[in-house]
């Protein structure tokens with residue numbers, strides 16, 4: 001009941017004992033399972049779920065220590081965003097993407113940026129491949145190794161225009177929500193900025209991005225609707241994200 | 251299409267609320283079962299708290315890259331009420347007073363949570379079927395619109 005929970009908070013905020021804090025941690029720890037599940041979706045298997053949960057628990061403890069019950073807002077909402085922030089921060093700092101993939105992604109993104117500026121339109125696969133000194137097949141394979149799905153990838157998408165937090169990002173300027181990519185994405189303003197950028201893209205990329213970000217389909221479902229293979233949809237999505245990022249950061 | 255979108259938005263709200271409570275129920279089951287084990291094997295509650303990362307991730311699945319959706323809003327969502335108040339199963343202070351819970355109550359709570367989790371999963375699955383059908387319809391029209 002609400003009264004019992006209020007008492008748990010009073011015990012901790014008045015007495016500050018580790019025993020009282022432990023009771024709050026136990027009571028609210030299911031929130032960590034919820035958040036960790038959402039952040040984990042789409043992450044590679046080498047990232048252990050138990051690690052995500054333990055980063056999340058630190059976020060929960062932080063939220064418990066900082067929460068002011070007198071303030072009148074709901075603890076769950078506050079805790080969920082701190083837990084998510086803690087997990088994402090930790091993933092950023094351990095740089096969860098293998099270095100070689102990171103390097104390839106940067107090279108491809110630079111190629112798109114450069115060609116867009118020179119050609120004043122979206123470059124074709126052939127042009128991007130030539131710019132990178134790859135065959136079209138090699139480019140397709142490389143695109144297949146990079147993927148941008150899930151909460152952490154959304155975070156990286158919204159930080160277009162900033163290399164690892166060195167400057168203002170699209171996400172920061174709009175939502176002011178710091179590390180909550182989902183909240184940033186949910187804001188009306190951000191959805192408009194993204195929609196405008198997406199509408200200016202070539203047909204197929206625009207469809208994939210619209211169906212993924214605005215209609216909530218999975219890449220597999222998009223593949224079904226478009227009549228293309230899953231790996232092909234993955235490549236189109238990755239390519240589209242590079243193009244989107246280069247437009248968002250100009 | 252606007253009506254389809256409105257219907258989908260409503261279903262998504264309910265789906266989000268169901269998924270949230272389903273995860274909480276799963277977490278509570280995992281913690282209570284760990285407590286059950288702790289009582290059988292000995293060990294402190296403090297150790298159990300340290301062990302939460304393993305406890306809360308043991309059963310967890312993860313979707314692959316192609317089966318992942320854009321992240322839904324991370325809020326508890328709309329309120330859900332059952333006539334017998336079973337939504338309290340994921341909100342009460344059982345976990346806070348874990349060691350004080352009598353053995354038989356521990357077991358009966360685990361059973362009730364299992365039943366509740368199954369029910370939430372079933373309702374959630376049905377919502378997915380509706381949402382996926384509506385999304386499929388909207389997507390088909392968008393693809394057709396682009397082609398035409």
Ligand SMILES: Nc1nc2c(ncn2[C@@H]2O[C@@H]3COP(=O)(O)O[C@H]4[C@@H](O)[C@H](n5cnc6c(=O)[nH]c(N)nc65)O[C@@H]4COP(=O)(O)O[C@H]3[C@H]2O)c(=O)[nH]1
Pocket residue numbers: 276277279280309310311312313314317367368371372375
């Ligand atoms: N990609 C993806 N697939 C999904 C999702 N939800 C359900 N599925 C798929 O549908 C199967 C049945 O799910 P369920 O009826 O909810 O039935 C589930 C649920 O009742 C329960 N369960 C699932 N995850 C957990 C967990 O983390 N902890 C606990 N205690 N139980 C869980 O175990 C049952 C079997 O789970 P699975 O073997 O994983 O099998 C799951 C999984 O393959 C989703 O959000 N994303």
Ligand SMILES: Nc1nc2c(ncn2[C@@H]2O[C@@H]3COP(=O)(O)O[C@H]4[C@@H](O)[C@H](n5cnc6c(=O)[nH]c(N)nc65)O[C@@H]4COP(=O)(O)O[C@H]3[C@H]2O)c(=O)[nH]1
Pocket residue numbers: 034037038040041042265266269270273310311312313317318319322378379381382
């Ligand atoms: N329209 C529609 N929506 C769907 C469907 N399946 C899941 N969702 C919703 O989309 C969220 C993200 O799903 P996910 O990317 O598969 O990401 C899932 C998945 O990776 C994992 N997960 C949850 N339950 C299961 C399960 O039973 N088995 C497995 N293997 N993974 C699960 O945890 C993540 C978060 O789960 P939730 O918090 O429940 O959040 C889920 C749920 O609210 C579907 O078929 N149609």
